[in-house]
Amino acid sequence: MFIIYLTACGAGAQIPALAISDNLYAMGKYAEASEATFLKLAKYYRANGNYKATMENYRKVLAENPNRLLTGLKMKY
Secondary structure, eight states: HHHHHHHHTTTTTTHHHHHHHHHHHHHHHHHHHHHHHHHHEEEEEETTTTTHHHHHHHHHHHHOOOTTTHHHHHHHO
8 A cells, every 4th residue: 555655646746846837837937947848958968968958058048049148158168
């Protein structure tokens, strides 16, 4: 019975980072949702050593919002 409870509670659970993007999108904040998604992807790729994909995602964020100073600095490593 305990296993059934865990399965039922975990069904539909989402990674918190993606839940934030989903919430922003649902509120009509499409640019912020897109930016949050690309930043999380960049962080994921960087942690896994895929620096080309990391840079592509940082560039997408900067293309949408060139005033993001911290994103530009992260690209320098």
